Amino acid sequence: MPGETNFQRPDSPTSVALSNSDLKKLFATSSENNISHYATYNRLQAKELLSQLQQVRKAEKRSSSPPPTLKSIESVSDDDTDVSSTSSIAASPYPTLRKPTLKQNLHRMMLWPKYMLLNCLSNICEAVWIMSRDLWAHGFKPSKIFESNDPLGLSSVASFAGKKAPGYSCQLTFTKRFEDKERLENVLKQLCRDSGMPEGESMAAIRWNDGVELLNEFSPDVNNIPGDHYIPNSRSYYAEGSRFKKYHVGIDMYESEETTIMQAHLPGRAWDGTSCFNFAKELVHRYYSDDSEQETSPVFKANELIKMSDSAREQFDSLWNLFSWAVWVPYNVYSNQSGLCWQKASADAGVDGNKEIPKELCHANFSDSQSKKLSKALKKHTTTVGSRGVVSPTAALVFAGVHAFKIELGELPFNVNMQASLQTRSFEPSFKERRFVGDWLIGVLHKVRTWGRLFRLQTYKVDDAQQFYQDLIEGLGTTDASIRDGLYSRVLGKLKGGAAAFEKTPCFPGNSRLNDSLFFNNYGIRTIHEDAGCVGFNWSGAGKVGINCILINGRICCSIASTQLPLVTVEAIRDTFKSILLAMMDGEDGDEAVERIAEERMQ
Numbered sequence: 001m002p003g004e005t006n007f008q009r010p011d012s013p014t015s016v017a018l019s020n021s022d023l024k025k026l027f028a029t030s031s032e033n034n035i036s037h038y039a040t041y042n043r044l045q046a047k048e049l050l051s052q053l054q055q056v057r058k059a060e061k062r063s064s065s066p067p068p069t070l071k072s073i074e075s076v077s078d079d080d081t082d083v084s085s086t087s088s089i090a091a092s093p094y095p096t097l098r099k100p101t102l103k104q105n106l107h108r109m110m111l112w113p114k115y116m117l118l119n120c121l122s123n124i125c126e127a128v129w130i131m132s133r134d135l136w137a138h139g140f141k142p143s144k145i146f147e148s149n150d151p152l153g154l155s156s157v158a159s160f161a162g163k164k165a166p167g168y169s170c171q172l173t174f175t176k177r178f179e180d181k182e183r184l185e186n187v188l189k190q191l192c193r194d195s196g197m198p199e200g201e202s203m204a205a206i207r208w209n210d211g212v213e214l215l216n217e218f219s220p221d222v223n224n225i226p227g228d229h230y231i232p233n234s235r236s237y238y239a240e241g242s243r244f245k246k247y248h249v250g251i252d253m254y255e256s257e258e259t260t261i262m263q264a265h266l267p268g269r270a271w272d273g274t275s276c277f278n279f280a281k282e283l284v285h286r287y288y289s290d291d292s293e294q295e296t297s298p299v300f301k302a303n304e305l306i307k308m309s310d311s312a313r314e315q316f317d318s319l320w321n322l323f324s325w326a327v328w329v330p331y332n333v334y335s336n337q338s339g340l341c342w343q344k345a346s347a348d349a350g351v352d353g354n355k356e357i358p359k360e361l362c363h364a365n366f367s368d369s370q371s372k373k374l375s376k377a378l379k380k381h382t383t384t385v386g387s388r389g390v391v392s393p394t395a396a397l398v399f400a401g402v403h404a405f406k407i408e409l410g411e412l413p414f415n416v417n418m419q420a421s422l423q424t425r426s427f428e429p430s431f432k433e434r435r436f437v438g439d440w441l442i443g444v445l446h447k448v449r450t451w452g453r454l455f456r457l458q459t460y461k462v463d464d465a466q467q468f469y470q471d472l473i474e475g476l477g478t479t480d481a482s483i484r485d486g487l488y489s490r491v492l493g494k495l496k497g498g499a500a501a502f503e504k505t506p507c508f509p510g511n512s513r514l515n516d517s518l519f520f521n522n523y524g525i526r527t528i529h530e531d532a533g534c535v536g537f538n539w540s541g542a543g544k545v546g547i548n549c550i551l552i553n554g555r556i557c558c559s560i561a562s563t564q565l566p567l568v569t570v571e572a573i574r575d576t577f578k579s580i581l582l583a584m585m586d587g588e589d590g591d592e593a594v595e596r597i598a599e600e601r602m603q
Contacts, residue, residue, distance in 0.1 A: 097409070097565075100349070105349075107345075108345040108348070109345075111348055111349065112342055112345040120338075126494070127494075131329060135322075142487060143316045148496075151438050151439035152300065152438065154198075154248055154267060166250060166268060167499065168266045168267070168271070168499045170237065171237040172264065173535050177255050177260050184206065189204060195279070195300050208253050214256045215232050223365060224571075224574065225364075226362050226363075230259070264279075270498055273539070275436065284532050299436060299437050301436075305429075309426060315478075325485055331511070336508055353564055356564060360566065362561075362567070362574050365555065377586070385467045395465040395466040396584055396590065398416055401416070401518055403576070403597075403598075404580065405573065407576050412454075413449065414447075415447055417444075417514060418443070420483075420486065441490075441497065444472060444475070444485075461591050485510060489508065490503075517543060517544065517545075518543075521541055521549070522549045547560055547577065583596075
């Protein structure tokens with residue numbers, strides 16, 4: 001790229017831009033080791049932002065006029081294009097990961113066999129032993145293993161399956177305050193009692209951070225939301241969850257006159273993610289509802305109201321279906337270990353983007369008008385898949401996620417690990433409003449890195465994402481092989497449930513390769529009590545790249561996270577993901593938009 005370029009993150013009032021020459025110095029190889037100084041980069045940003053905040057506050061005191069908007073260090077021209085309304089802006093060209101050197105490639109190739117020898121066989125044996133033990137104990141009936149899991153059976157100690165609670169952290173954004181603090185606290189305690197949590201010190205905690213001033217107020221015009229966008233001295237709501245490890249449920253409240261931030265930390269070691277959302281939704285719902293709601297609410301009565309259908313049980317318990325899956329378990333564990341050991345070898349060789357780090361995350365939250373615009377555009381976006389010939393929102397989100405992964409990381413994800421619930425299609429009767437709290441989650445695998453795409457004989461198209469989504473919906477209805485694989489991998493694995501925790505074990509019996517794939521979750525259309533003014537819901541996924549999406553009160557909210565990649569790379573993936581969706585929002589063909597954005601990103 002010729003000349004000196006200003007590196008800016010669009011729409012992010014808490015980002016700091018540095019010149020190209022400064023970034024080259026910052027990301028140069030250290031004389032002591034071969035690891036990029038991403039931590040230094042983040043600290044430098046924080047230092048500059050604090051300096052700007054002090055200038056804003058001084059200006060506020062000197063004048064009654066509105067304080068200036070935080071800008072990047074480099075000047076920004078007045079005619080900058082608004083990324084919230086156009087698709088012509090590709091991802092920001094700030095540096096992300098360096099390509100491995102020849103020395104690093106040779107180093108990790110030498111380390112990989114060593115780690116495979118140390119880890120692979122033992123994990124294969126553990127997976128086969130757990131599978132055989134559990135099948136024998138339950139009469140070779142996987143459905144019985146599933147039913148033996150009691151997600152509401154939380155003990156007085158805040159732990160589940162040997163892991164400290166809570167395990168699931170999320171952030172809700174409101175435009176109204178919770179004026180009656182005592183009522184919210186009482187509702188939370190009663191909700192915990194209704195869920196079966198034993199009364200005691202470890203049940204729940206709610207903290208009102210009245211002395212904390214929010215860094216930013218909610219604005220529908222700001223789409224790019226960093227993890228620390230609202231709360232000072234906090235890396236993200238996920239990091240704050242560690243303060244509540246001795247509780248089943250922890251709630252952090254931050255309020256201003258215009259914005260309220262609720263950070264909820266919920267028992268994701270026991271409940272699936274949708275159930276954690278439903279708990280937070282029920283908390284807000286009961287706060288704004290009549291007290292009689294407690295008596296009529298079905299939220300914690302799933303075991304009384306729904307049962308696994310006979311057709312689904314028959315498919316899950318078929319010995320032939322079970323045997324056809326079980327013979328692949330040794331290979332699946334080998335494949336997972338191959339990816340894990342390659343990651344470990346790459347990290348030890350100093351290759352960027354492979355070392356396990358505390359989770360980094362950011363968000364792309366669209367306004368209600370943008371969300372409606374995307375919905376209308378997708379109804380006009382043609383596809384050869386299905387009788388309707390239109391693209392579903394889930395397919396568009398998966399498509400954008402796959403290509404954001406590819407454009408920024410240089411390769412397609414091995415799989416899309418789609419999170420799906422058995423509740424509405426494998427259990428009966430069906431309840432349209434999904435309010436239950438429990439655990440019905442499975443991971444359905446969508447193979448992306450095929451041989452044809454690996455050798456660039458094929459590309460991943462919108463039609464491929466739409467075909468996957470259609471197959472997923474049909475498969476959930478018929479309990480096909482992909483759905484059976486998801487259930488078997490869960491109930492016959494080391495952990496039996498929770499918000500995707502079972503997919504992270506080294507001896508996981510499904511071929512997920514989570515550290516080399518795109519973890520994807522879409523809660524779909526959800527609502528929170530209209531009187532609360534909820535304008536955002538975000539939570540983070542697992543693995544190398546996790547993208548979680550929801551349409552909450554008419555607004556699409558997307559979270560992008562990673563436990564391997566530095567924040568600057570996670571933000572680059574977010575920007576590319578958003579650019580693809582904005583292009584489709586403006587009526588551009590998805591496949592053509594990806595080609596254009598990839599070319600712009602390479603310049």
